[in-house]
Amino acid sequence: MKGENIKEAGLKVTLPRLQVLEFLEKNVGKHFSADELFTQIRISSSEIGLATIYRVLNQFEEAGLVIKHQFENGQAVYELDTGEHHDHMVDVESGEVKEFYDEEIEALQEKLAKKYGYELVDHSMVLYVKKL
Amino acid sequence: MKGENIKEAGLKVTLPRLQVLEFLEKNVGKHFSADELFTQIRISSSEIGLATIYRVLNQFEEAGLVIKHQFENGQAVYELDTGEHHDHMVDVESGEVKEFYDEEIEALQEKLAKKYGYELVDHSMVLYVKKL
DNA sequence: ATCCTTGCAAAATATTTGCAGTATC
DNA sequence: GATACTGCAAATATTTTGCAAGGAT
Numbered sequence: 001m002k003g004e005n006i007k008e009a010g011l012k013v014t015l016p017r018l019q020v021l022e023f024l025e026k027n028v029g030k031h032f033s034a035d036e037l038f039t040q041i042r043i044s045s046s047e048i049g050l051a052t053i054y055r056v057l058n059q060f061e062e063a064g065l066v067i068k069h070q071f072e073n074g075q076a077v078y079e080l081d082t083g084e085h086h087d088h089m090v091d092v093e094s095g096e097v098k099e100f101y102d103e104e105i106e107a108l109q110e111k112l113a114k115k116y117g118y119e120l121v122d123h124s125m126v127l128y129v130k131k132l
Numbered sequence: 133m134k135g136e137n138i139k140e141a142g143l144k145v146t147l148p149r150l151q152v153l154e155f156l157e158k159n160v161g162k163h164f165s166a167d168e169l170f171t172q173i174r175i176s177s178s179e180i181g182l183a184t185i186y187r188v189l190n191q192f193e194e195a196g197l198v199i200k201h202q203f204e205n206g207q208a209v210y211e212l213d214t215g216e217h218h219d220h221m222v223d224v225e226s227g228e229v230k231e232f233y234d235e236e237i238e239a240l241q242e243k244l245a246k247k248y249g250y251e252l253v254d255h256s257m258v259l260y261v262k263k264l
Numbered sequence: 265a266t267c268c269t270t271g272c273a274a275a276a277t278a279t280t281t282g283c284a285g286t287a288t289c
Numbered sequence: 290g291a292t293a294c295t296g297c298a299a300a301t302a303t304t305t306t307g308c309a310a311g312g313a314t
Contacts, residue, residue, distance in 0.1 A: 012288055012293060034279080049296040054279060072202050074304085075278070089245065092253055102244055108237055109259055113221070116232065118261035121224050125257040127241055129250035144268060144313060166304080181271040186304060206278085207303070270311070280301065287294070 009063035016052045017059075019045065024066060024080040031069065031077035031097045071097070071126065087125040141195030148184045149192075151177065156198060156212040161231065163201060163209035201256070219257040 003013035003021075011017060019041050024032070032040070034057060038050045057078050060066040067081045071090055077097070086099040105125070113120035135145030135153075143149060151173050156164070164172070166189060170182045189210050192198040199213045217238075218231040237257070245252035 014288070014294060016295070047296075051280075051297075052295060055294085058280095070202055070206070074202075089248060089250065091250070098248065100244070100248065102240070105237070105240055105244070108234075108240065112232070112234055112237070113259055113261045114264075116221065116230065116261075117264055118221065118223070118259075119264050120259060120261055122260040123258060124260075126255060127245055127250075127252060128254040128256075129245045129248075130253055132246075132249055132251050146269065146313080148270075179271075183272075183305075184270060187269085190305095266314090268311105268313075270309105272308095272310105274305105274307080276305065277303080278301100279303100280299105282299080283297095285295085288292090289290105 005063075005065055009059070009065065011059055011063070015046065016048050017056050019048065020053065020056050020060070021065065021080075024078070028080050028082060029099055031079045033075045033077050035075070037078070072128065087127070089127045089129055091130060092128050093130050137195075137197055141191070141197065143191055143195070147178065148173075148180050149188050151180065152185065152188050152192070153197065153212075156210070160212050160214060163211045165207045165209050167207070169210070219259070221259045221261055223262060224260050225262050 003018055006013050006017050006021065020037060023037060023041060034050065034053045037057075038048065038053050041048050041053075057066060057068070061068050061078070065081055066078045069077050069079070069088070071077065071088075072092075073095065084101075086101045087105070089098040089100055090096070091098075109123055110120050135150055138145050138149050138153065152169060155169060155173060166182065166185045169189075170180065170185050173180050173185075189198060189200070193200050193210070197213055198210045201209050201211070203209060216233070218233050219237070221230040221232055222228070223230075241255055242252050
């Protein structure tokens, strides 16, 4: 169903919400700022307001539909939450974001938490990199 | 010497710069937003401008005297760069923050960046944990 | 004496909110 | 039809910049 997950979040299935969700679904693994989403959706179709984008993204985040990231550049970016954990690598020169998953790192983090007497609940790791 | 590291950064040793640096030196391991520094320095002494705080912090960051962190709340925070890198472990139940350093993780991050054709410039890692 | 630095105010960014009209259930 | 939602504009919040005055070497 098209707006099933929107409805499940207790939100009405409206055009702006569908547009935002569908755009993110078409671009899984990529990250967009509110302004980029605004521009993209404006280009491909109708009259959407930037404020609405922000409102919808906040509601989606609350509902667990999207993940919000605050990388080092001031602007927050959003991506669809596919439920599959991954970490991020940010090219500090181009701003490009790559996702990656490394079993060794994950295991090491578990081990580290235990070493300090904790259980690992969640983590975030961002590598800031530049091209060699 | 008091303003030695300021001078070494190619900056003139001025009152605002000394005040910011000394405040951070008195609070190693803690993090402050520009606004908090502004308020704190205003309370304890003289007429300093918020814009100056921002300028000084940017210069200090450039010079490697302070580290800037962009946490999840929009406001950037700064801490003195003691030269000792560390990551953070946050107890999700108590809110307590532990700093830690692990050679194996550091090496693995370098390796990972290389694997994707990048040079590691910086990284941030936060482990969210709870007591076992 | 020169050039850097400062504080203030205004500008630039990023995001949120008030409101009156509109669409969804 | 009631209520939630929207777009726009105005309001906030954070950080940067222009400028004239003040300070360091």
